[in-house]
Amino acid sequence: MNIHVQDAPQRALGFLITQASLIEPQVYATKYQDIQYPSLIPVDTSAPEWIQSVTYFSGDAVGAASWFSGKAQDVPNVELLREKFETTVSMAAIGYRYDLEELGKAMLLGMNLNADKANAARRVSEEFIEQVAFLGDTSKGLTGLVNNGSVTATAAPADGSGSATTFASKTPDQVLRDINGQLTGIFTGSLGAEMADTLLLPYSVLLDLSTRRIDATNQTTILEWVERNNIYTRTTGGRLDIRGIWGLDTAGSGGTKRMVAYRRDPSVVKMHIPMPFRFLPVWQVGPILFEVPGLFRLGGVDIRRPKSVRYLDGI
Template identity: 40%
Template sequence: MFGPGHNGGPVMIADATAALAFVTAQAYRINQTVYETRYPDWDFGRLIYVETEGDPWAPGIMTYLSDMSGAANWQSGAAKDIPLADVNQDFQLKTFHLAAIGYQYNIQEVNAAIQIPGGTLQNRRAKAARLAYTKFMYDLTLFGSTEKGLGGVTNYPGVVAAAVPADGTGSVTWWVNASGVGTKTPAQIVRDINLGLQGISLATYNIELADTVLLPDEALNYIAATPYSATTMETILSFVMRNNLYTLRTGRPLNIRSVRELGVAGTAVAGKGRMVVYKNDENFVKLHLPMPHRFLPVYQDGPLNWQIPGIFRTGGVEMLTTAAIRYLDGISETPS
C-alpha cells in the first residue's frame, strides 16, 4: 500500500499481514534474547526454593502433612492396655493465581524497521516486561500479597517475631544506628544471630537447623566492614561465618544475604531492621510458580498496534511449617 510522501512521492506502508509476520518474527527473536538475560537485582530464586513442576493451569495444589505421636513406656505383663503410636494427617491448600505483563509496538515503529534493510524492532519493552515480572515475583516472595491473602518470607502469618536483646549502647536493640555507628559489641551481634539459629533448633527438638540468614543492608554492611577486635583484621562477618551453630554442627557454611527492604520490616521493634532466619529447604518453605513468565503469540489489538501479551501463574510462598523460620527485630536503624 502506498501513501503520499513528504515531497508528494509514494511511501510504502506495510499491509497488516506483512506487518504481523514481521512483528511475529521479531518478537520470537527478542523473547529468546530476553529470556537468556539474567537480572540479579531481583533474583527471587536465591531467597527460596522455587517449585515450577506440575500442570501450569492447575487451580492449585494440596499438600498433605503428617506427624507421628506416641511414646514407649515400661509395661506390666498383666496390663490390659499398652501405649499406642499414631500418625496425624492434615493438608494445606494453595490456590494459584494468574498475573500478566506484556509489551507492544505501533505501526510507525514497525514500518520504520521494515523499510530499513536488516531492520529490527527494539527489545527495550520486552526487557521492561521481563523486569516487571521479576520485580513482581521478588516483592511477592518477600512480602506476599494483601489482595490475594498471601504471606512472604519476611511477614508470613504465624511465624514467631521477637526483638533481640536491648543491651546495646543506650539500651538499644540495633547493631548499628542511622549514622552508621555501631551500638553493640561484636560478641553481642554474634549472640543475636545465634539466638535466631538456636530458636529453630529448639522449636524442632534439635532436629532441624536454619541455614539461611537475611539481613538489612545496613546490618550486613556493618558486620562485613567492622573488625571483630582491635587485635585482628578479622571482621565480625568472617567470625560469624566460622562460629555459628549451623556451621559448628554441620561443617557447612551459613548462607548470609542482604535484603534492602528488611531495613524497616520490623514489627516487634516497629520500623527497625528485621533479621530473617530460616531453613531454605523445599520440605519447609517454597515458592509455587507452576507457570513462569511466558510471552504469548503476537496479535493486533487495534488498527495501528500489535501487542505481545505475557502471563504467569503463581501461588506465592508456602511454609509447610513455621517452626523452621524466625524473625528477630530491631537489629538496625535505617538512615532517615
Template identity: 40%
Template sequence: MKQYDAVSMLAFVENQRNHIETEVNKTVFPEIVYPDLVPVDNSAPEWTKTITFRSAETFGNADWINGNANDIPTAGNKYGESQSEVHMAGVGYAYGYEEVQASLAYGVNLQNNDAIAARETYERFVDKVAIAGDAEKGMQGLINTSGVTLESSAKTFLTSTEDEILAAVNKLISGTAADTEYQMAADTLLLPYSVFTYLASTPLSSKEGGTLLSFIQRYNTYTATTGQPLTVRAISRLKNGGTGGTIDRAVAYSNNARVLKLHIPMMHKFLPAVQVGALNFVVPGIFRLGGLEVRTKEAMRYMDGV
C-alpha cells in the same frame, strides 16, 4: 519505499517474538533474589485454581525389636491443610507502527529491550510476592508469615558488641533447631541492608582479623554443628519490616522444600502478537502465581529490633 500491510507487519512481529524470547530467556537479573532464597515449585498444572498448602509435623521413633516381631515402629507426618488461590497476572511489550515498518524496510531485527524489561518486571513482581507477600491477594511472604516465632533483640546490632550480635544470631538458629528436634536448623540469615553493611565493613575489635560478618559466619552454631557455611544475605524490605513497620527485622530459616515453597504454576510466557488499534502491535505476557507456602514454621524465626 515499500509500505507493508498490517498482515505482513503482524507476521513479522510474531516471527521476531520467537527470536527475541530466546534472547530474553538467557538474560540474568542479578538483583532478583527469590530463586536463591526459596525453593520454587512449578509442579502444579498451569491452570489450577488453587494450591493446597500442607504443614507437616513428623512423628515416630525407631526402637529395638524382636526378630519375629509384628509390631514394627513406624514414622510419618501429621498434616494440616489450607488452600490458597492461584492468581493470574501479566506484563508484555509493544511496538509502534513506525518501528515495525522501519525494521521491515531495512531488514533488521526489532529491538529486544522492551521484552527484557517485561521479563525483568515479572521477576521483580515475583520477588516482591515471595519476600513480602501481597496484601491485595491475601498472600504472606518470607519476612511476614503469621505463626512464625518472633524474638526481640535487646539492642540493635549497631549498638551491640560482637559477642552480643553472635548470641542473637545463635538464638535464632538454636530456636529453629530445638523446635524441629534438631532436624532443620536455620541455614540462612536475612538482614536489613544497613545492618548487613555495618557487619560486613566493621573490623573485629580483637586481633583475630576479619569483620563482624566473618566472625558470625565462622562461629555460628549452624556451621559449628554441621560444618556447612551459614548463608547471610541483605534484604531491603527488612528495613522497618518488624512489628508496626518502624523497626528492623532479621529472618533465620532452613532453606529447603520441606520448610517452604514458592508456587508458580505458570511461569512468565509471551503469547502470540496481536494488533491493538491502528498503530500498535502488542506481545502479551502472562503468568500465574500461588504465593509462598511455609510448610514448617518451626524451622523459621523472626527477630525484631536488630
C-alpha cells in the same frame, strides 16, 4: 498508494511475528543477578498451569519413645498434628508493544528489532514475583517469606549500648549470641531434627556487619567472624548463607528491622509458580498498534514447617 497503506499493517504484523521468534529465546535465557527469590526460596512449577489453588498440609509429630517391658501393652505412640492450608493461584500480566512507524522504519532499513522491550517486560515480571515471594500481597491475602504469621517472632535482647536492641549498638559477642539464639531456637523447636542454614538481613545491617571490625587491632569484620563461628557451621561444617534483601528494614514488630533464619528446603518453604512467565502470540490491538502480551501464574510462599523458620525483630 491506498493498497500499499492498507497492506502495511499486515506486513508489519508478519515482520513482528518473525522478530518475536528470535527475541524470545534470548529473553528467556536471561538471568538477573539481583533477583534473589530463585536462590532463596525453592520454586515448584509442577502444578497444572491453570490450577486455581494448591493445597498443602503443615504438620508436626508429637510423642517420645520410652523404656518398655516385653510383658507390657502400653506401647508409646507417635501422633501427627496436621493442618490443611490452601494457596490461591492468580494470574499476572506484562507485555510490550510497537506501532506501525517503529516497525516500518526497521523494515525499511533492514534492521532486526532489539530485545530491549521484551527484556524490560520479563524484568518487570521477575520484580513482581520477587515482591510477592518475600512480602506477599495483601490484595490477594498472601504473605511472604519474611512476614508469615505462623512463624515465631521474638524481640532482640535490649542489652546493647543504651539498652538498645540493634546489632549496631552491640558488641561482636552479642551479635553472634543473637544470631546463634535463632539458629538454636529452630534446632530446639524441631526437637533437634534440623537447623537453619540461611540467614536474611536488612541491607543496612549487613553493610554494618561487613564493615565493622571485631576490635580496633583485628582486620576481621563481624560478618566474617559470625560466618566462621555460628553454631550451624560449627555443628555441620556447612556454610551459613547470609544474604541481604529489601523489605526487612520495616518488616519487624512496630516497623523495626527483622532478621529471618530458616532452613532452605522444599519441605520447609516453597513457592508455586504453575505457569512461569511466557509471551503470547503477537496480535494487532489497534489500526497501527501491535502488542506481545506476557502472562504468568503464581501463588504465595507456603511455609510448611513454621518451626523451621524464625524471626528476630529490632535488630
